[in-house]
Amino acid sequence: MLFTIEHTVTALVCLLSAFVIQRIYKKELPYEENNTKVNGIKWFGWAIFIWGIGSVIQLLGVKVFGLSATHKLLIYSGVTVSLLNSMFILLSLPSIEHNKFRPMVVRLVQRFTEKEFIALFSGVMGIIAFVFIAASYTNVAISNNFIWLIDIPISIIVAFSLLNELNKAFSNRQMKFMYLPSFALFVLIIVAVSHRIIPQDRVVTYIDQEFWTLTGMITALSFKFIYILLFSILLYSWKFLTEREMKQSQLEHLNSENLKLSTELDKLLIANESHLDTIRSLKIKVETLTESSKIELSQRQKEVLTFLAKFGDTHSYTQIAEEMNISVDGFQTHIHQIKKLLNISGSGGKEQLIEFARKEL
Template sequence: MFNTIEYTVTAIVCLISAVVIQRIFSKEKLRGADVKAIQGIMWFGLAIFVWGLGALVNLIMVVALQWSPTNKVLIYFGVLISLANSLCIMLSLPSIEHPKKPGIIVRLVERFSAREFVSLFCGVLGMITFVFIAASYGNPEISNNFIWLIDIPISILVAISLLYELNKAFVGRQMKFMYLPTFALFVLIVIAVSHRMIPQDRVLQFIDQEFWRTLGSITAISFKFLFILLFSILLYSWKFLSEKEQQQSLTQNLEVQKAKLVRDNEQLKLANESHLDTIKRLKNDLKTIKATSKIELSERQKEVLGYLAHFGNHKSYTEIAQEMHISTDGLQTHIHQIKKMLNISGAGGKEQLIAFAKANSFLKYTSLKDNT
């Protein structure tokens, strides 16, 4: 009776939960979430599905085909289901994110790809399982508790690793109150494992048979339910943190874009001010040009500018004066007057006079042979 209830409830709850979890995984994958971050959802879903599948097969065999729950074939199948569940849970552990150093099981799993770890796990435990089956199948003296010894060390190891990773994850998400249910899950797993390991004939010397069976069924159902509940809370908190991190990332991106726009705006202002200065200078130059175009120079001043246009780049004022057969002081006087009329000052005055003379073709006012 208790076995039927256990198989029925486990099959219904686990299979429905597995379908829901796989749909969540598929939606997150289509949404473009990081595959490594959501891989654990898939493996947790498969672990729950394996439980549901095992319970469904046991329900069919025990209720429909009237097999005994202690049938060795069902025990072998139960061991394989438990090992498969442990494998899926171990593969899901690396996806439980927390700031602390991961446990040894997680570090071991991360050293291999999923395919390599599955091959290694199945290869090693497959050989051990074969030896157990070969030794116990035709031997009525070997109890079912001996067969479960294949799975018990793995189940205990997975329970400890799950306890460690879940507690670190909940602490990292400011959920220390989850210590108690996480520890309760560990205790229930240990009780369920002990129920398989301790021979029933020895237990019945101290505990009523009906109570022992009830304890086994309740424990088996309870730790599966608690496992699904804890995973759902973990998934919800991961989803909440993921959305919060996305919002923070979006805010940071907007802040970066805002800072960039502020810098660009400042650069545009500086460039605009520079352009305004250039325009202002050009306007002043234009005014100067217009003013100089109205200046009336004497013939002698035009001649001086012509000689300056011809010799100015490679001769001094003294040498130019010699070319014009006038004194240096006389040339300097003309230069000073011309600069004053053109409003030219500063160290580059000579170059400005040369440019002005060439621009206005004053070379034609000289007596040079090449003054054309």
Template sequence: MLPLIENNVTAIVCLISAVIIQRIFIKELRRGTDKEEIEGIKWFGLAILFWGLGAFINVLCITLFNWETSNKILIYLGVIISLANSLFILLSLQSIEHDSKRSLIVRVVQRFSTREFVGLYCAVLGMIAFVFVAASYSNSAISNNFIWLIDIPISVFVALSLFFELNKAFKSRQMQFMYLPTFALFTLIMIAVLQRIIPQDRVVAIVDQEFWSLMGTITAISFKFLFIFLFSILLYSWKFLSENEQQESQVNRLTAENKALYSKLEHFEIASESHLDTIKTIKKEITGLREAQKTVLSERQKEVLAYLAHYGTTKSYGEIAEIMNISVDGFQTHIYQVKKILNISGNAGKEQLITYALVQNLRINLDQNPAT
């Protein structure tokens, strides 16, 4: 009765959990998550799925064909399921992220590609299993405990590696409070292993058979439940960290874009200030020209400017004054007054006066000045 309860509970819980985990894996793939980052979800899901399938097949064989749990075919099937489960867990261990050094068995797995490791694993254990099956199938003297020896070393190595990798992952994520559940998982797996290798007849001499069977059922169910629980915690923490990394990446990207925009804004501000200064200067010059155009000069001053415009590029002030039949001092006095009126100063004053005269179209009457 107890084995049937164990298999029913295991089949229901593991199959439902496997379906949920595989749906999470598919959903993450569709979201565009890197397949290598979520490869562990697939392998953990397959490990749980094989547990469920093995339990479901046991239920069918016990209920439909009335097979005993000690039937060698069921034992062989259990060994195969356990070996497949160990394979999937080994493949998933390298996907458990942490900053510490990997365990030895994980480093061995990482030396091969997935296909190479699966092929090597199946080849080696397949040959060993064949020897065990050939030796035990037709020999009733060989107990079921002997058949389980195929799986025991692998189960122990997997349990140790899983224990170390989970603790390292939880430590890396500041979740040291999960050490106790991982230790409990390791302990339960070791108890389950002991139940498989200790002969039943020797156990009965020490403890009650019903108690031993009950402990075996509770242990088998408990470590599977705890395994699923720890994996769920690990999956949730991975998801949480992944979302945090995505948010940090987005923050960094937005910060970089903000800095780039701020740099462009400063550049535009500097350019705008330069343009504003240029515009102010142009406005000032235009205002000066407009004011100059509004300036009223006397006829004598216009005449001086006209002569300056005509002769200024080739003759000096004294020569122009002589042509106008006025003194140099008088000519320079007129020039000074015009500069003051037009607000002209500096060494380029003469050129500015000539330009002004040309703009104002001030010309001399050459007929009245034959000296020209």
């Protein structure tokens, strides 16, 4: 009964959590430039997914194929699932962000590409597992506890590395209150590991068998749930900090652009003031030149031009002089002075005088 409850709950929770996490990964992948960060979500989801698959295999073996829970095939599958889970957790560790020194295990994972690490880990563990399987499958004297020795060192190393990285990440994010659940996860993993290797026939002489089985079930479920919880909190805090950093970066960019625009505006205002000063100066010069270039004619010269404008097309200078009742020489003198003031010379001077007279008078 306890076996069924443990693996049913584990399968449902882990498979559902893995599905949600992989959906988050697919959603975040197009928006994240640094694939190392978002790949941590993927491997975290795979670690939980393999737990769920392991429980499904255990249920099928016992409920469908009628195998004993202690059958060596189920023990082999359990060890394989545990090793795969350790590998996926190791692959997720480099994505846990903090500014502190990385331990040797994480640096070793970072030294290889993901495919290289998977090939290396699978190769080494496959060789060790083959030796254990070959030595134990037909040998009834070898207990299941001995088979689990393949996984025990790896699980302890992974548990310690996970505790170290989680605490550094939570410390870096001002979340030191998460140290306690991180340490609880580490302790539960150690207890679960110890539960696998301690021979049950020896334990039952001191502890009730049902209590020992219940302890194993509670421990297995608890450390899986805490693991999911801690990584969910870490994922949420990572997302929250990423969005905050993005907004801060956008704010800094906008402030920088605003400063540049303000500087450009100041330059334009200064340039505009300079142009306005130049325009004012040119206007004053034009007005000065206009004033200085005005032609001051005497009253008699204006009168000569008036008669020239009126009769110039049909009368000669002599006839116009007669109309004005002045001598021809006097009229010619006035014409000469006007031409000099207007800077008129050469043939056609009469026509230019007539045009000026009609326009200005």
